[in-house]
Amino acid sequence: MRVLVLVHEYPPIGGGGGKVAEDICEGLVSRGHAVKVITSHLKGLSSVETRRGVEIIRLRCGRRYAYKASFSSMFWFIITSFLRGLKEIRSWKPDIIHAHFAVPAGAVGYALYKTTRIGYVLTAHLGDVPGGVPEKTDRWFKLVKPLTPPIWKNARQIIAVSEFTRSLAQSIYPMPMQVIPNGITLNDDIVPEIKIHHPPRIVFAGRFVSQKNPLQVIRSLNELKDIDWCCTMMGDGPLRADMEKEIWNNGLSDRIDLPGWLTPEAVVEEFGKSDILFMPSLSEGLPVVGIQAMSKGLALITSTAGGWADLVKPGENGFQFAPDDGAGFSNGLRNLLIDETKLADARRESLRLVNDFDLKSIVVRYEQALSSALITNKPV
Numbered sequence: 044m045r046v047l048v049l050v051h052e053y054p055p056i057g058g059g060g061g062k063v064a065e066d067i068c069e070g071l072v073s074r075g076h077a078v079k080v081i082t083s084h085l086k087g088l089s090s091v092e093t094r095r096g097v098e099i100i101r102l103r104c105g106r107r108y109a110y111k112a113s114f115s116s117m118f119w120f121i122i123t124s125f126l127r128g129l130k131e132i133r134s135w136k137p138d139i140i141h142a143h144f145a146v147p148a149g150a151v152g153y154a155l156y157k158t159t160r161i162g163y164v165l166t167a168h169l170g171d172v173p174g175g176v177p178e179k180t181d182r183w184f185k186l187v188k189p190l191t192p193p194i195w196k197n198a199r200q201i202i203a204v205s206e207f208t209r210s211l212a213q214s215i216y217p218m219p220m221q222v223i224p225n226g227i228t229l230n231d232d233i234v235p236e237i238k239i240h241h242p243p244r245i246v247f248a249g250r251f252v253s254q255k256n257p258l259q260v261i262r263s264l265n266e267l268k269d270i271d272w273c274c275t276m277m278g279d280g281p282l283r284a285d286m287e288k289e290i291w292n293n294g295l296s297d298r299i300d301l302p303g304w305l306t307p308e309a310v311v312e313e314f315g316k317s318d319i320l321f322m323p324s325l326s327e328g329l330p331v332v333g334i335q336a337m338s339k340g341l342a343l344i345t346s347t348a349g350g351w352a353d354l355v356k357p358g359e360n361g362f363q364f365a366p367d368d369g370a371g372f373s374n375g376l377r378n379l380l381i382d383e384t385k386l387a388d389a390r391r392e393s394l395r396l397v398n399d400f401d402l403k404s405i406v407v408r409y410e411q412a413l414s415s416a417l418i419t420n421k422p423v
Contacts, residue, residue: 045077046413047128047137047161049148051120053082053099054307056109058250059331060168062307063204063225064143065097070406071413072096079131081124083116085109102127110250110279110304117147124151132159139164139199139413145171146187149194156197164416165198166223169208169328169349173215192216199416202409205329205350221412224353225329226405227338229397235315235340237390239383242271244317245376246341248310248332249324251280256346256366258282258289259323265293266373270380272298274321275313279304314339318386319379324348325366337397342389344375360392 048068052061061082068078072095084090084101085108092099104119106112112120128151131137140163142152149171152163169175173184173191195201195216202223203209209220245264249255257276264274276286276299283301290299305313310332314320320336321344329350333343337354343361345351355363362378364371379386 044071044139044410044413044417045135045137046071046079046139046141047131047135048078048080048141048143049082049124049128049151050080050143051083051104051112051117051124051147053080053101055088056083056085056106057112058110059225060143060170060328062331063166063168066225066227066402067141067406067409068097069095070402071410074406074410076410079135079137081127081131083112083120100127100131111252111281121147121150121154124148125154128155129158132161137161139416141166141413142198144168145191145194149198150190153194153197162199162416163197164200164202164413165195166202166204167208167212167220167328168204169211169326172208172212175208175211175326175328175349200412202412205327205353207349207352208328223405223408223412224350224400225331225334226400226402227331227334227397228402229338229400235394237340237387237394239386239390240316240318242273243319243380243386245272245274245319245321246313246317246336247274247276247278247321248313248336249278249322251276251278251282251286253282254325256323256325257286259366259369259372260321261286261289261293261295261299263321263323263369263372263376264299265295266369267377267380268294270377272376272380274299275317276301277303277305277310277313311335311339314341317341318390319344319361319376321372321376322346322351323364323366323372324351327351329353334397334400337393337400340390340394342379342386342393344372344379354396356392356396360389360396 050064083106102123105116142148201220327349346366362375
């Protein structure tokens, strides 16, 4: 099977959605399929390269930052990837198109389908669903939402990355969808040794934007000055200056480190040196960083937003609180930080639960969905 993948963010550009696309592409190649990716270019990256069997075509569309996409860069991605997609369909002749995110990639998939009749499978990651990440996308959804129903209606298969994403999407686009969660490669031969660090190490990983709620991390930790801990907040974004000010004003400069935007490999390496992942997000699909952290045996302190409910078993591998429950986050952290046995038990439970997100089985489910789309006579 030849699969043409459309995604506006692909590592090292973007966050969890791009990483999901990369994992699926490489998994399909490992199973004997041919995969080409059309994505965005960023200064310093090759325009065309083959990485772990996946051919990556990066198009210049005005992308300026790894951690965020502007409305204009997504608009130009639609234009440039449609033209390049036509070229690849005529020369490479893919069997199926896989679009990650209904907007912008799904719009390209729809346009290519109407032009060439090559069907497309759509994966929704929450940020492409109206209301999924309101603080990030509501303004531009006011412009594009009326244009989106055909994107969903004409997809051969629709995949959502979490139950929350599916339920929200179906409330707006009432059509059949299946859930295939995000996953990671699990190495059965290497089980992390659970050894609590002294002081315990807390990590945050994500864009410094309101959706990820990074200022809440600093404010909650400020309530725990009386106990030992250290924290690394990996990422970058428009809230960085506000975070630096908050850290300084609260006298936490020697306890909270901001190393900047790291590669996915460096993020996972940092997880291996840590004890607790703290993510008070306002909204999430199914966060890959959560699965990666679980694979390294981290306890989870998260919000109740979106896909976190699929990862956290409260009282077992961590705790969940409403995104605005600062006191709850502080108390949950304190509960683990002052009790080494409880923290170790939560970390072991994460290692057990992460087996449900083994990438091998998830790639097989994507393979089945793509194969099924090939024999579908008309869009579902």
